[in-house]
Amino acid sequence: PRTPVTVTVTGAAGQIGYALLFRIASGQLLGPDTPVRLKLLEITPALKAAEGTAMEIDDCAFPLLTGIDISDDPNVAFDGANVALLVGARPRTKGMERGDLLEANGGIFKPQGRAINDHAADDIKVLVVGNPANTNALIARAAAPDVPAERFTAMTRLDHNRALTQLSKKTGAPLSDITRLTIWGNHSATQYPDIFHAEIAGKNAAEVVNDETWLAEEFIPTVAKRGAAVIEVRGASSAASAANAAIDHVHTWVNGTPEGDWTSMAVPSDGSYGVPEGLISSFPVTTEDGAYEIVQGLELNAFSRTRIDASVAELAEEREAVRGLGLL
Numbered sequence: 001p002r003t004p005v006t007v008t009v010t011g012a013a014g015q016i017g018y019a020l021l022f023r024i025a026s027g028q029l030l031g032p033d034t035p036v037r038l039k040l041l042e043i044t045p046a047l048k049a050a051e052g053t054a055m056e057i058d059d060c061a062f063p064l065l066t067g068i069d070i071s072d073d074p075n076v077a078f079d080g081a082n083v084a085l086l087v088g089a090r091p092r093t094k095g096m097e098r099g100d101l102l103e104a105n106g107g108i109f110k111p112q113g114r115a116i117n118d119h120a121a122d123d124i125k126v127l128v129v130g131n132p133a134n135t136n137a138l139i140a141r142a143a144a145p146d147v148p149a150e151r152f153t154a155m156t157r158l159d160h161n162r163a164l165t166q167l168s169k170k171t172g173a174p175l176s177d178i179t180r181l182t183i184w185g186n187h188s189a190t191q192y193p194d195i196f197h198a199e200i201a202g203k204n205a206a207e208v209v210n211d212e213t214w215l216a217e218e219f220i221p222t223v224a225k226r227g228a229a230v231i232e233v234r235g236a237s238s239a240a241s242a243a244n245a246a247i248d249h250v251h252t253w254v255n256g257t258p259e260g261d262w263t264s265m266a267v268p269s270d271g272s273y274g275v276p277e278g279l280i281s282s283f284p285v286t287t288e289d290g291a292y293e294i295v296q297g298l299e300l301n302a303f304s305r306t307r308i309d310a311s312v313a314e315l316a317e318e319r320e321a322v323r324g325l326g327l328l
């Protein structure tokens with residue numbers, strides 16, 4: 001049998017954790033041939049709740065699961081981690097300024113980045129889900145100078161999946177016919193879901209849609225504000241869909257994108273498409289053999305350029321803010 005892959009999940013007692021852990025343990029993250037060892041990180045007051053979730057995971061008798069450890073110490077939880085899903089974060093509470101939010105999350109992601117640096121396995125892959133995801137990933141990466149920068153990624157796959165469904169509903173095309181969709185920029189309301197390079201059964205999606213008003217006034221805002229819409233209707237934030245996207249992100253990173261298609265991942269910029277180097281911004285990426293590459297050479301029209309620039313400017317501001325707080 002293959003050696004187990006160690007997967008560390010933070011915020012394990014939260015609602016995304018509850019939707020995520022069972023799917024990891026059942027083999028949906030890494031595939032049906034890969035045994036998994038789970039390591040859960042929680043804050044001390046939530047350890048008991050994490051214990052309860054672990055009891056239920058035990059009660060599923062997943063054949064691929066070789067064990068579960070729970071800790072409130074990042075140095076323990078990231079020890080030997082091959083994959084780290086950083087879900088736990090400090091949510092914005094009423095009256096909280098952005099600076100306070102970034103500072104509170106810096107207090108979480110800086111020590112976690114350090115612990116990953118010191119204790120994770122050499123092949124560590126990190127996905128940050130906890131918001132503000134891109135900038136939390138930037139903070140963790142900065143605290144892990146010995147880990148190759150490209151191993152730190154943030155999640156825009158939920159936005160990508162949301163955009164796929166909106167496009168499918170608009171055109172009536174099955175989801176399986178849609179390829180090459182891209183989310184650019186920040187996982188925030190400024191993100192830019194781009195259909196100009198997307199294809200529907202091989203035809204250009206923007207031409208199939210042929211409705212600029214829908215694109216600017218319905219599609220983009222619906223995708224960008226979907227998280228708030230779910231909170232409004234459900235009374236709680238997206239959890240199962242976020243967990244599903246986290247599974248998709250890592251599964252694609254490990255197993256590769258299909259020929260002729262790509263996905264969206266927020267990754268450290270190498271300067272592609274004018275995105276300042278080092279910012280963790282969403283791009284179209286292809287993956288193969290556990291590595292990803294930013295898709296090169298796409299022509300951006302003025303509409304796309306403006307939207308991407310706006311979202312990237314927000315990321316640059318967040319970077320300045322966390323720099324000012326001494327977190328980078």
Ligand code: NAI
Pocket residue numbers: 010011012013014015016017041042043046087088089090091108128129130131132133155156158159187237238239242
């Ligand atoms: P939740 O509040 O239900 O759970 C968060 C858990 O994290 C709690 O159990 C808390 O105790 C734990 N936690 C807090 N600080 C921690 C630390 N330092 N170490 C370990 N655990 C810690 O929240 P939920 O709904 O599970 O969401 C988690 C995060 O995911 C939020 O930041 C949310 O905004 C974000 N999110 C991101 C999405 C994306 O597309 N990137 C989509 C949906 C949610």
